[in-house]
Amino acid sequence: MTTFKRIAVTAFAVAALGAGAASIAAAQDAPQGNVTNGKRIFLADGCFTCHGRSGQGGAYNGPAPILAHTALPFDGFKGQLRNPSDDMPAYSDAVLSDKDIADIYAFVQTLPGPSSPKDIAILNN
C-alpha cells in the first residue's frame, strides 16, 4: 500500500466515524466553495450514485465511504478524486475543475453527519 493510499484509507475511515472538531478544522483549511453549485455537481455528476444523496455512503464494487460532514482534509479529498484508491473513478481536471471540487467539498460539509442511534427507537431493536 502506498503512503497516499494508507492516508486515504485512514482518512476515509475517520470520515466514516463522523466529524466533530477534526471536521471543523478541515473545513477551515479548505478553499471557499459554493455549496449550491457543489450540490448540483454532486447530483449531476454521479457522486450520489455511490455515496448517497445525503452523503451516507453506499456500495459500488465495495463499500463507498460516508461523505456527510467529512473529516477528510480538502487536500485528501481532492487527492482521492484525482487519483483515487480502490475502484472509485478518477476525475481529471477536464471533468471536474479544482473549483468544482471545492464546491463539492463545501456541499458535503453541510450534510449532517451521523447522530446518536439511541435517539431513534427503531434502531435499537
Place this chain on the structure above:
Amino acid sequence: MPKRRQQPDASRRNFLKGAGLVGAAAAAAAAVTPPVAANAMPAASEEKLKAALPGPRQVVAETVPPANDPVNQSTSGGDFMTDVLNSLGIEYMAINCASSYRGLHEAIVNHANNKPEIITCVHEDIAVHMAQGYAKIEGKPMAMACHGVVGLQHATMAMYNAWCDRVPVLVMGGNIMEADKRAPGAEWVHAGVDIGQIVREFTKWDDQPASLQHFAESTVRAYKIATTPPMGPVFLSLDAELQENPIPDAESLRIPKFVPVTPPQGDPAAIAQAAKMLVEAQNPVIVCDRMARTPAGMANLVALAETLQCAVIDNAGRMNFPSRHPLNQSFRRAMIGQADVILAIEMNDLWGTLTHFSDRIVRKSRPSYKSDTKIITLGVRDLYLKSNYQDFGRWQDVDLDIAGDGEASLPALTEAAKRLIDDGRKAAYAERGKKLAAAHLAMVERSKTDATIGWDSSPITTARMCAEVYNQIKDEDWSVVGTAIRLSWMHRLWDFKKPYQWNGGSGGFGVGYNLPASLGAALANKKHGRFTLAFGGDGDFMFNPGALWTAAHHKIPILYIVHNNRAYHQEYMYLVTMAARHGRGVDKMDIGTTIKDPNIDYATVARGMGAHGEGPITDPKDLAPALTRAIAAVKAGGPAVVDVVTDPR
C-alpha cells in the same frame, strides 16, 4: 412403444374427411358461377349442398365401429409418470402450460387430484426461479414443466441461476420424439432431436426416456443426482406419446426405490490435519458461502467457531451463521489480512474472497492475506464442474484441500479440534473470543450510527427502509428470502438466528431471480406458518412482474419491498466510471441506465395482478403506516407490494 395414427382410420377422422369430400364436391359444382371479384371465394349452391347424399365411405364411418383408432383409453402413461413424481414426495410442479406435456398435466389434475399441486406461472423463468427459492427453504426439489423447445429456452436463465447457486430443481420439457407422430406446424417447431443439449452445460444430468420404465428409473436417478451435493438442476425430456397413450404393459412397470445419498465427509486424516492447523493457529478465520444445506448446518458451524473462538466471515450464500453472534465478523473483512490459517467452507469464489481486485484500466489484483497464511478448503463444489461457463472462478492456491460436504464434515472437525485443545489453549481462546466479541459489538453500533445519516431524507435511505421493516416484523416468525444488489442493511442491523431466516442470492446474478424465487421460498414457508418477506430492486421486478399474479392466484403470502432507486444502479455507476476514465462528461450517464420518465408505479402494477399494493412511498414518515397495512394484507393470506422510492444504496 404406443403409436399415433398407426393404421388407416375409418372412424371419426374418416367421418370428418367424408364431410370434407361432400363440401369439396359442392364447391366444385359451384365453380361454374363466376366470382364477383378476382379474390372472392366462389359461392356454394345451398340447394346442391342440401342435395348431397352420404357417400359410401361416410356410410361406413357412421355404421361400422372404430377399429384401429380408439377415441378413449382406460390407462395413461401420464398416470404412471404422476405416480413416480408422487413417490418422490414432490409437492409442487410449477408450469406454464403447453401441449407437449398435456398428457402429464391432465394426469396430475385428474389421476392424482392435482398432486403434485400445479403452480400456474406466466413465464417459464418464473417457474424455475420459484423452484430455486423453494428448494433453498424446504431442502428438497419441486418440479417444473415446460414446452421442450420454446419453453425450455425461456427457462434457461433461471436454470443457469440454479446451476450457479447449486440448487436442485427437476425440470421437465415435453417433446415428440417420433417425427411421424408430429402434427403439422407447431409440433415440428416445438420438437427437437436432443432438447437436453439446450441446458446441458448448466445441468447436472439429463435424459430423454423412451419407455415408461425408463422414465421411472431416470426420474428417480435425476432426483438423486440433483439432491446429492454438489446439488444442481436436472432435466428430463418427456415424450408426448409416452405421456398420452395407454400403458402397454402395466404389470411390468415398477417405481424404483429412492434412497438419498449420504453426503461425503472429508477424509479422517485430512480432517485431523485441518484440526491441528486450526488449533495451533493464532488467528484462524473461517470463511463460508453455500455451507448450510439443512437446519443442522448453522449449528455445526457455530459449534466449530465456538470451539476455536475464531472469527467467521460469512458470504451469506446460505443461512450459515447468526448475524449477531459475537464471532460473526462478516463486516470486518480486514480480518483476512490478519489470519494465519483460513478455513474456507463451501466457497463459491474463494479467490475473489481472498483477493483485493482493482477494477481499473489495468485490472490488478493482490492477495488480501499474508504470504505465510495457510489455507484449508472443505467442500464439494469442485467435484462437479463443467467447461464452457466459467462460474468456477479463478484458481486459488491452497495448502490443504479436503473433498467433503462442509456441513456433514464439520462435526468430525469440531471433535478433532476439541481433542487437541488443552486448558492453556482454552484460556487463550477465551481471550481471543472476548476481543472478537467486542469488535463485533462495535461493528453493530457503528452500523446503527451510520444508519442515522439521512434518516429523514427523501428519497428514503436504504438503512431507514430496512430499519422500518424490521421494526414491524421482528416479533414475527420471519424469513427474509431476497434482497437487492449490495443491499446489506438487513445483515448489519437485523438479528438473523434461525436456519430459515435467509436463503442466499441468485447464484448466477441473472436479473429476474428475486421476485419469483422469493415467491417460491414463500410457498415453502407457507405451510410452516412463517412470515415471508423480501427486498428486491426495481430492475429485477420488471423482468418478471407476472410472478405477482401467481402469488395472488395461489394465495402465497409475502411482503415484497421494492427497493425502487429508479435505475439499473450498478450499471449507472459503471457508466460514470467509464466516462471518468475517458475524461469526458459524466452528467449524461442516466441515459440507458435509469428507469424513469415515466416512473413506474409498482403498487398499481401489483394491484393489477391481484396483490395488495402500497406506494410509491417517498416520504419516510409514510413508510411505517404503509408497512402496517401491507403486513395485514400478508397475514390475510396474500402477497403485498410496498414500493419504496429510495436512495441508490
